[in-house]
Every structure is written in structure tokens, then in C-alpha cells.
Amino acid sequence: MSDNTPNRKTEKNDEIDLLDLFRRIGRELQKLGKALKNGFLLSTVFLIRNSIPLGISIIAGVALSYSIKLSSASFYTSDLVFKNNLVRIDEKSLRDVTGTTAELISKINKLHLFCAEGNTLALSNAISMKPEFSKNIEDINAYWIIDQNNDGVSDYVDYKANHNVYDTVNVRMQNSIDIRVKINSSIDLNQVRDGILKFIESDSLFQRRNNLRLRQNSELLKRYNSDIIQLDSLQKVKYFEETRNMRPANGGQIIFMQEQNTQLVYNDIYNIFTMKQQLENETDLYTSIITILSDFSTPTRRENGVMYYGKNIIPVFFLGMLLFLILKANKKRLKDVYEKY
Numbered sequence: 001m002s003d004n005t006p007n008r009k010t011e012k013n014d015e016i017d018l019l020d021l022f023r024r025i026g027r028e029l030q031k032l033g034k035a036l037k038n039g040f041l042l043s044t045v046f047l048i049r050n051s052i053p054l055g056i057s058i059i060a061g062v063a064l065s066y067s068i069k070l071s072s073a074s075f076y077t078s079d080l081v082f083k084n085n086l087v088r089i090d091e092k093s094l095r096d097v098t099g100t101t102a103e104l105i106s107k108i109n110k111l112h113l114f115c116a117e118g119n120t121l122a123l124s125n126a127i128s129m130k131p132e133f134s135k136n137i138e139d140i141n142a143y144w145i146i147d148q149n150n151d152g153v154s155d156y157v158d159y160k161a162n163h164n165v166y167d168t169v170n171v172r173m174q175n176s177i178d179i180r181v182k183i184n185s186s187i188d189l190n191q192v193r194d195g196i197l198k199f200i201e202s203d204s205l206f207q208r209r210n211n212l213r214l215r216q217n218s219e220l221l222k223r224y225n226s227d228i229i230q231l232d233s234l235q236k237v238k239y240f241e242e243t244r245n246m247r248p249a250n251g252g253q254i255i256f257m258q259e260q261n262t263q264l265v266y267n268d269i270y271n272i273f274t275m276k277q278q279l280e281n282e283t284d285l286y287t288s289i290i291t292i293l294s295d296f297s298t299p300t301r302r303e304n305g306v307m308y309y310g311k312n313i314i315p316v317f318f319l320g321m322l323l324f325l326i327l328k329a330n331k332k333r334l335k336d337v338y339e340k341y
Contacts, residue, residue: 057317057320062310085288
């Protein structure tokens with residue numbers, strides 16, 4: 001009896017400590033809720049009282065953005081999307097085993113380097129344009145296209161180059177590339193497009209790869225045709241043998257000597273014929289190194305409008321004014337703290 005008494009007291013004390021802990025947590029949560037509520041109310045009142053200077057800061061940001069827009073040269077952008085015909089996709093990893101898409105992006109970004117350096121002569125030679133026209137090109141850049149959920153449909157272009165290459169759900173499309181051209185005046189984008197295509201297709205390594213691809217496709221098509229003919233002949237022989245084995249015996253009875261397998265040969269023929277059609281589509285439709293899927297369109301609105309500059313300037317002005325007002329409202333407290341320490 002006496003042995004159990006200390007254990008009961010210990011259990012009772014544990015229960016009391018646990019309840020006390022929950023009470024303390026509840027009180028702290030109530031204090032936190034009150035503090036958040038008071039902070040929200042004080043912030044709202046502070047913003048309302050200082051709405052005029054804060055509004056002036058926003059107006060000043062818009063005015064500065066507008067003035068920068070007027071004093072800056074206009075520029076326009078347009079995008080082209082093309083299909084890389086040299087791609088070979090691995091069925092398991094869904095990656096380009098040839099690596100040609102990355103190579104194409106790297107090659108096109110040489111044009112970006114010429115633009116960044118202001119090397120108009122090198123740019124005009126690369127895309128076969130006269131220097132007086134190529135000087136109106138501000139930038140040429142190639143970007144990956146991202147496929148969200150890996151469903152084979154393009155979703156957005158990775159303009160900021162911040163996509164995680166280890167993401168297996170949202171992946172880079174291995175057979176499509178986006179090219180963005182930035183120009184400072186109205187020029188013939190068809191000439192720019194033709195110059196970029198010539199720049200890509202003049203690469204000797206890409207040419208050899210494309211010729212090899214077309215030659216291998218042609219050899220595989222011949223093999224498909226040969227297999228279809230052989231399977232068709234086999235189907236006819238099997239049908240003849242099956243029909244002969246089904247001839248009536250004595251007394252007009254039919255004797256089945258073996259199971260009919262002609263239908264199995266037909267499935268093989270159909271599968272090879274389907275692969276043959278797919279290969280013919282690739283060979284006939286995509287004969288060059290790349291194929292344009294979406295061409296440049298004439299831009300109608302300048303990119304560097306008021307909001308182009310305002311999205312950075314207006315928040316800076318607003319936050320700067322807000323910080324100044326907070327410091328001004330707590331001037332006395334800050335002074336006391338400064339004198340104390």
C-alpha cells in the first residue's frame with residue numbers, strides 16, 4: 001500500500017505539470033494574438049495618417065519612370081520557336097542523348113555575346129546582314145522551354161535561366177528552343193530570321209549530323225519495307241497451310257490439324273507499317289537541321305514603357321518614404337536609445 005503511494009503522487013504531479021504547460025501555451029498564444037491585432041491596427045492607422053506623403057512618393061516614382069521612358073531609346077522584342085530535328089530522346093530518362101539542343105543554345109548565344117560587346121561587324125557577318133541593319137539589333141538570345149508536369153506540352157520560356165535542372169516534374173523540352181530578338185527600331189525580322197537560320201545551318205558538324213540522320217532513316221525505311229514484304233509473304237504461306245489442313249476428311253468431317261496464327265503475323269505487319277509511317281513523316285517533313293514552329297511577329301508595343309522602369313522605381317520610393325516616416329515617428333525613442341548606449 002505504501003509502495004504505491006509515491007507512484008500515485010508522481011503521476012499526479014506529471015498531470016499537473018502537463019496541464020500547467022498547456023495553460024502557459026494558451027496564455028502565450030493569446031498574447032501573440034493580441035500583439036498581432038494591435039500591430040495590425042497601429043499599422044493601419046499609421047498608413048492612413050501618412051497617406052498623403054506615401055501617395056506623393058508613389059506619384060514621384062511614376063513621374064520619374066515616365067521621364068526615364070521619354071529620355072530612353074525604345075526597344076521591342078519578338079520570339080521565334082523552332083524544333084531541333086537532330087534530337088534523339090532516351091525512352092527512360094527522356095533526355096536528349098545527342099546533346100544537340102544544349103549545343104544549339106550555346107551557338108546562338110554567341111550572337112548574344114556579339115550584341116553585348118557591341119561588335120556590330122561580327123554580328124552582321126554571322127547573320128549575313130548589312131552593318132547598318134544589324135546595328136538596330138540590341139540582343140539575340142536562346143532560351144529553354146519548360147514543360148510543366150512533363151506532359152509534352154510547352155508551358156513557359158525560362159527567360160531568367162533559373163530552372164532547376166534536377167526537377168523531374170517540370171522539365172526542359174529537349175526538342176524545342178525559343179529565340180528572343182531585341183531591336184531598337186522597326187527592321188525586317190524576316191531578314192533576321194533568315195540570318196539566324198543560315199548561321200545555324202552553316203555549322204559543318206550540324207550538317208554532318210543531319211546528313212547522317214537522313215541516311216540512317218533512309219536505310220531503316222528500306223528495312224521496314226523489306227520486313228513488311230517478308231511478313232506479308234509469310235502470312236500468305238501460313239494462310240495456305242492452315243486452309244489446306246482444314247480440308248474435309250472421310251465422311252465429310254473437318255479435321256483441325258493446328259491453330260490459326262495468321263492474325264499474329266498481321267499484327268507484326270501493322271506495327272512495322274506504323275513505325276514506317278512515323279519515320280516517313282520525320283524524313284519528309286523535317287529534312288533540315290531545324291524547323292520553325294512559330295515565327296517572329298512584328299512588335300506593336302515598346303517593351304520599356306512606364307511599368308518597365310516603374311516596377312523597380314515605385315517600390316523603392318514607397319519603401320524609402322515609409323522608412324523615413326517610421327524613423328520620424330520614433331525619433332524620440334531612437335534618441336533615447338542612442339543616448340543610453
